[in-house]
Amino acid sequence: MTKLSRQAHSGTGTWRDGLVVKLMVGKQGVVYRISPWIVLASLLLLGAGARTLASNQNTREQALKTRIAELEEEKRQAHTFLQRKEREKKQALALAQMRSEELWEELRARDQQMDQIWKVVGKHPSSSHSKTRRSLNSSRSRTHPLVLKRRYLELQKALHGDDGELKQLRTAAISYHKEQVRQARLALWNTQPTLWPCEGYFSSPFGYRIHPVLGYARFHSGCDIAASTGTPIYATAAGRITNADYLGGYGLAVTIDHGAGLSTLYGHCSAVCVKNGDYVRKGQLVANVGSTGMSTGPHCHYEVHQNGAQIDPAPFMQHRR
Numbered sequence: 001m002t003k004l005s006r007q008a009h010s011g012t013g014t015w016r017d018g019l020v021v022k023l024m025v026g027k028q029g030v031v032y033r034i035s036p037w038i039v040l041a042s043l044l045l046l047g048a049g050a051r052t053l054a055s056n057q058n059t060r061e062q063a064l065k066t067r068i069a070e071l072e073e074e075k076r077q078a079h080t081f082l083q084r085k086e087r088e089k090k091q092a093l094a095l096a097q098m099r100s101e102e103l104w105e106e107l108r109a110r111d112q113q114m115d116q117i118w119k120v121v122g123k124h125p126s127s128s129h130s131k132t133r134r135s136l137n138s139s140r141s142r143t144h145p146l147v148l149k150r151r152y153l154e155l156q157k158a159l160h161g162d163d164g165e166l167k168q169l170r171t172a173a174i175s176y177h178k179e180q181v182r183q184a185r186l187a188l189w190n191t192q193p194t195l196w197p198c199e200g201y202f203s204s205p206f207g208y209r210i211h212p213v214l215g216y217a218r219f220h221s222g223c224d225i226a227a228s229t230g231t232p233i234y235a236t237a238a239g240r241i242t243n244a245d246y247l248g249g250y251g252l253a254v255t256i257d258h259g260a261g262l263s264t265l266y267g268h269c270s271a272v273c274v275k276n277g278d279y280v281r282k283g284q285l286v287a288n289v290g291s292t293g294m295s296t297g298p299h300c301h302y303e304v305h306q307n308g309a310q311i312d313p314a315p316f317m318q319h320r321r
């Protein structure tokens with residue numbers, strides 16, 4: 001154990017004696033005498049050190065204050081930045097919502113058009129179609145950024161291609177159009193005389209000729225197809241029977257009204273198998289070849305009338321049955 005004690009002989013000695021230090025090491029005592037100059041120098045050094053320390057402390061405090069001010073400024077700037085970002089985000093969200101609503105309106109208008117086409121085409125939109133539209137229309141949390149983004153993307157997808165329903169509708173509309181054209185063509189073909197009235201050979205054309213019975217030039221109002229008695233005569237187009245009886249020089253004759261101002265006449269028949277007012281299909285049996293009326297031999301006298309006027313039947317005789 002070490003014990004340190006200090007003793008100044010202020011009573012007996014002068015300041016010139018300096019500082020006397022007595023150290024006790026164990027039971028032995030050691031006395032040190034320190035020069036007053038050294039004490040003074042030490043005191044001066046201590047004072048200088050304290051002053052330096054204080055000055056350093058002051059500088060550090062000043063630096064800390066500056067740093068705090070800097071940080072405060074940084075914090076203020078960060079706050080302003082955040083506020084601006086928040087404002088921008090709100091604006092972007094409002095814009096996205098507006099665009100989303102616009103897209104929805106666009107889609108709704110197009111869906112209405114689609115529904116009309118569906119009605120015309122005679123089909124119904126699939127349930128998935130309306131389900132998708134309902135989900136897109138759901139007002140539930142429509143303003144949530146994630147929901148808004150999803151809805152926006154789906155709306156865009158629905159509007160710009162990649163819409164199965166639209167493709168289906170397009171296909172349906174095309175096939176509908178094709179079917180309409182086909183039916184119109186069929187209707188036209190049905191009511192347009194295109195057939196030969198009977199088997200046989202073309203014996204006399206439409207126009208002026210020497211009449212075989214009367215012996216002088218006379219207008220021939222149709223064309224003749226020579227065939228043996230009893231050969232079937234078919235309606236050259238669908239229509240309504242307007243005559244199925246004797247008709248002057250035509251003998252036993254059949255007249256069919258095909259609509260659109262067109263009608264056909266079949267003369268010199270031996271028999272008729274339709275009656276006035278009947279509707280006949282194209283190619284349906286209506287009479288048999290004969291030689292009734294003003295005729296020299298069995299043949300079918302075939303006439304085509306357009307708005308009451310007799311016209312050349314040859315262009316209408318396109319197909320034999």
Ligand SMILES: [Zn+2]
Pocket residue numbers: 204220222223224300301302
């Ligand atoms: Zn004739």
